[in-house]
Amino acid sequence: MDVRELLLLGLVHRREMHGYELVKFLDQRMNFLIDLKPPTTYGLLDRLEQHGYVTSEVERTGNWPERRVYRITSAGEAHFWDLLRENLAAFSPASYPDEVGLYFMDQLPDSEVQVALETKLTQVLSRLVEIREKAERHAGTPARWLFGHHLAHLETERSWLEETLQRWETSSKAVTSKSRRE
Amino acid sequence: MDVRELLLLGLVHRREMHGYELVKFLDQRMNFLIDLKPPTTYGLLDRLEQHGYVTSEVERTGNWPERRVYRITSAGEAHFWDLLRENLAAFSPASYPDEVGLYFMDQLPDSEVQVALETKLTQVLSRLVEIREKAERHAGTPARWLFGHHLAHLETERSWLEETLQRWETSSKAVTSKSRRE
DNA sequence: GGGCGCATGTAATGAGTTACATGATTGA
DNA sequence: TCAATCATGTAACTCATTACATGCGCCC
Numbered sequence A, B: 001m002d003v004r005e006l007l008l009l010g011l012v013h014r015r016e017m018h019g020y021e022l023v024k025f026l027d028q029r030m031n032f033l034i035d036l037k038p039p040t041t042y043g044l045l046d047r048l049e050q051h052g053y054v055t056s057e058v059e060r061t062g063n064w065p066e067r068r069v070y071r072i073t074s075a076g077e078a079h080f081w082d083l084l085r086e087n088l089a090a091f092s093p094a095s096y097p098d099e100v101g102l103y104f105m106d107q108l109p110d111s112e113v114q115v116a117l118e119t120k121l122t123q124v125l126s127r128l129v130e131i132r133e134k135a136e137r138h139a140g141t142p143a144r145w146l147f148g149h150h151l152a153h154l155e156t157e158r159s160w161l162e163e164t165l166q167r168w169e170t171s172s173k174a175v176t177s178k179s180r181r182e
Numbered sequence C: 001g002g003g004c005g006c007a008t009g010t011a012a013t014g015a016g017t018t019a020c021a022t023g024a025t026t027g028a
Numbered sequence D: 001t002c003a004a005t006c007a008t009g010t011a012a013c014t015c016a017t018t019a020c021a022t023g024c025g026c027c028c
Helices: A003-014 A019-028 A038-050 A074-089 A098-103 A110-137 A144-181 B003-014 B019-028 B038-050 B074-089 B098-103 B110-137 B144-181
Strands: A054-059 A067-072 B054-059 B067-072
Touching (some): A003 A019, A003 A038, A003 A067, A003 A074, A003 B098, A019 A067, A038 A054, A038 A067, A067 A074, A074 B098, A074 B110, A098 B003, A098 B074, A098 B144, A144 B098, A144 B144, B003 B019, B003 B038, B003 B067, B003 B074, B019 B038, B019 B067, B038 B054, B038 B067
Antiparallel strands (some): A054 A067, B054 B067
């Protein structure tokens, strides 16, 4: 399943949009969710049109550059619902690149691990602020489920880091006092 | 930062390993963490050797196929620690493909959403069992931090789904009884 | 007048995946 | 004896990214 296809189809399903509009929307509103570059977006839209899921029409207002406006077809609507059901019913585990480092945590001196994890924690905290703001702006909209889910995992990240740092601190202190006694 | 480089370097840092051994290890033990195909792994090992981070030597026992055994160099060890510090200090947000569907949840009838999310939940539950088993097998090892982190997020996924399903159920019941009264 | 935004698209590059090849060994 | 495992690697393919091109409008 290609989530990007679902995303583009879903956006065009809500209302007709032109390519550049989608590019900007993805870059400005959906950047925390997915990272789609302009050429990729345009390419996907071409493919959606070739499959008959959307139609496109060139429009122009004044002397501005032409816009290619996309509208969903009935086949596209059916396909959108299929993809949506599939995406909602399947669990695609998230991947956590940071876990690779966790696997080797013991290979670094305790003090360095502590500094590093504290640095990571500050980044998590600032991201929490950022996403909370976005969530509030979308409070009434259907996007609230998305943000609720995202925030839940960010909170988990925060509390895991805080707890791990505490355990790390106490255990390294224990080692220090133990080695002092010896 | 390339986490795959960190992972391979870290494994070879713990003890010397040959290519196929790494391929199997990644496929059998690290599959929940990362998905590295054999040609990619061999290619990365080549690159690590070209950069002078590891050396390789061909060995053979009996009439078995040759093995190319990799050992870390001092430059490689230094690079490993750099990458590890960097990975531990930086927060790389996880991406959740399932969130795209959440964004469009309201476009599907309530009953279908409920069925879909319940299906997803069962998958999360079985994955929880699977990862808990692995975690127990690694209880004493340094990998326990990794599993602790992974399980924390899986538990979050589970409870988020359970809570969302409850809220979904009660709100759709409310609508049903309301429409019955009208 | 210079710089940024609008709006789309093409071409080259890079990087991973799939498929395939080899040949001996082990277990059913 | 047939299939699967061991062990490494190459070639073709797919696919996204980067860089570039265009040309007008708007703003300082």
